[in-house]
Amino acid sequence: MRNVRLILAASVASLVMTTAPAMAQRGSDGDLKLLFWQAVSTLNPYLSGGTKEGYSSSIVLEPLAGFDEKGNIIPKLVESIPTIENGGVSADMTSITWKLAKGIKWSDGTPVTPKDVIFTWKYCTAPGGGCAQAAKFEGVKNVEAVGDDSVKVTFTGPKPYPYSAFVGYQSPVIQEAQFKDCLGPKAPECTAANFGPIGTGPFKVKEFKPNDVVTFVANENYRDAAKPAFASITLKGGGDALSAARAVLETGEYDYAWNMQVEPEVLATMEAAGKGKIITSFGSQVERIDLNHYAVDPSLGDKRSTKEAGPHPALSDPAVRKALSMAIDREVIVEAGYGLSGKPTCNIVPGPDAYVSTKNDSWCLKQDIEGANKLLDDAGWKKGSDGIRAKGGVKLNFLYQTSTNSVRQGTQALVKDMWSQIGVGVELRNIAASVFFGGDPASPDTYQKFFADVQMYTNNFDGTDPEAYLAGWRCDKIPSPKTGWQGENMPRYCNEAYDALSKKLSQTAKMDERVKIVKELNDMLTDDMAQIPLVYRGQPSAFANTLTGIKMTAWDSELWNVADWARKK
Incomplete structure (x- = not known):
């Protein structure tokens, strides 16, 4: 048990997010201009495994918990991170109980309840839905309400690393009232919900033009009355990485450009213009x-x-x-x-x-x-x-x-x-x-x-922790017409021995044994090609020198703390 506690303690080493200096008022810094040269096609991360969809939707949709710039797990919609020590993770590791923070509201002003969390699980696991993030819910047996403000996730067996479902930008909570008629095969048909999800994040969707522009405005029901500093976000899509880099680093037309997959010598020349910088996180x-x-x-x-x-x-x-x-x-x-x-x-x-x-x-x-x-x-x-x-x-x-x-x-x-x-x-x-x-x-x-x-x-x-990620190479994660072509296993790799070892990882507590299994799974994928x-x-992205509050991370959405971004005064 001591080893399990060490794992959980390491995962929650830092629970307090450092923020930017206090802001004068919400919306005081005007429009934040973001550029994704890979244009966004949906704002529902459960219908696309693409990073661009995950990052853009993270402006609006939030999980119960996420990760900071150092990879530490942090609360988002909950009061604290459940552990064995505080009783949030059961002693036998078969369940985790999350307590929602008080006063969390959807952008439409209605309260977030355990029902929304339960519905999210049902949405991603509904037959015929082809959820792109199904691996996040691997091993989840049941999700149920505990009182008016808590949610208990029960696993099919001991889950030494229980921070998968509802944790990270790929597994956000969605509103039951908005998506209740979008289960299973109906999921892709709910265009209004997929293009304009109601969320709890610092911004809400104003207008979405697929593969072109998304306009966000500050969420008046966001939990911190002083945030966000920006009144709106314009997220432009399309073009190429080179032009996106130029728009931030040379011309200053945009404040941020994601995924600067550009030759390094070209980026260095652009940075010399003095309008922005490349920040890279591994x-x-x-x-x-x-x-x-x-x-x-x-x-x-x-x-x-x-x-x-x-x-x-x-x-x-x-x-x-x-x-x-x-x-x-x-x-x-x-x-x-x-x-x-x-x-x-x-x-x-x-x-x-x-x-x-x-x-x-x-x-x-x-x-x-x-x-x-x-x-x-x-x-x-x-x-x-x-x-x-x-x-x-x-x-x-x-x-x-x-x-x-x-x-x-x-x-x-x-x-x-x-x-x-x-x-x-x-x-x-x-x-x-x-x-x-x-x-x-x-x-x-x-x-x-x-x-x-x-x-x-x-x-x-x-x-x-790569447990959920490695589960994506299991046989049942292969995209097919039956899943609406969703699924993480793009190469169509299928190996029963791999599946068994992946399931063993989900039941292994000791850190040294988990490391051993992760390496074995990794090597199996390489050995089998x-x-x-x-x-x-x-992950290199471009940021304008006029921005403050940036905390670049490769462990979550790069926009994980966009509520703290502000314009230098």
Whole structure:
């Protein structure tokens, strides 16, 4: 039990958020201009796994608890963080009880109640709903009210790390009154609610134009009468990372731009203009190449990229998957596109440090063209007159897709050249980020549908514990038509041994054992080539020099404390 207490104590080491200096009055600093070059397609994070949707919705929607800039868990809608010591976590670790803070209201003036929290769980777990954040509720048996102000979450078994459901920007509480008719398959149809959720955050939605502009205004019912300092937020979407960086760092048209995936030397030149700065925070973000384990030939029709299509004719061969990884020079990719904001990695869990595995570094971090060629030769993939390998009538020709961005297109070109050296042909494709990450079940171009052989993007987990994140590679998390193409398991990886080990992690209390299992799960994904990790990415964003109160984090939404942002006087 002592080990469990140490884990919980470490997670709640700091419960008080440091804030900016007291503000004169709410709304005194005018309009805050934000720029997301990946435009926002919905303000419901349960219908999209995209970071842009999660960050933008965090301006309005809040979880019971979140994480600060150091990764410490902090109260949001509750009085304090439940622990074993204060009785909030049961001694047998099978439940956690959250007590709502007094006076918390929705932006429409109605009180937040345990019913809203209970409904949120039902919303994400409703059959046919395809909740994009289902892993957050993994192992939750029941959510019930305890009196008028508390919510008890009961787990299917002991849950040594109980801070998953309703914790972090990916798992906010939504209002039952607004979403009550949006359960299951009806969820995507509730356009008004998905585009204008009623929340508890410092701002509320005024107008939303999908894939274009979101206008927020200060929430008059926000719990701190002096906040936010800004009267409104204009969040503009679209363009590209380069123009977004310029708009903050050179022209000063915007106050903040998210995700500055721009060549490092270009950013350095822009910063010299003196209008803004790049702030980078390392957390758990990994740029990776997914390898589709299912067949994707267009002739398969509705079965394409589903289990019914059968295994991928080439990528189902472990030798092919490993050779693709061996052929990549990660150092070159980092140098060309990331500079000091990137590090080569072969892990899908790159941090915190305690969880970082070194098992595959010896063969994976160093490019080995000769070894990759030998591996394919030995597996019977022979080069034809066109230089492309083939076996049994199947050629190693792959469609490689990603979102539109200069760094990503640069990486695509580098990888294509590297793969050509081992007899692999590549067709490159890039898709507008607003579409690629949008989650529209009607679109053929989303990363959830994955109508390609390989695809590249990044994501991460909030907080410092990867349990829920690693659950995303379980067999039941594979997107499909039955789930509205939602689900975290984009590569369609399915391994019963992995599923069992993931469930064991959720029941393991001792820290040293948890670390061991996390590393084993990470190594299993790399050994099996569920995907190819490339770069451990910092999160670089651009901030105007006129802003104060910024506390950059990679453990939660970068807008986690936007209520404290203000204009320098």
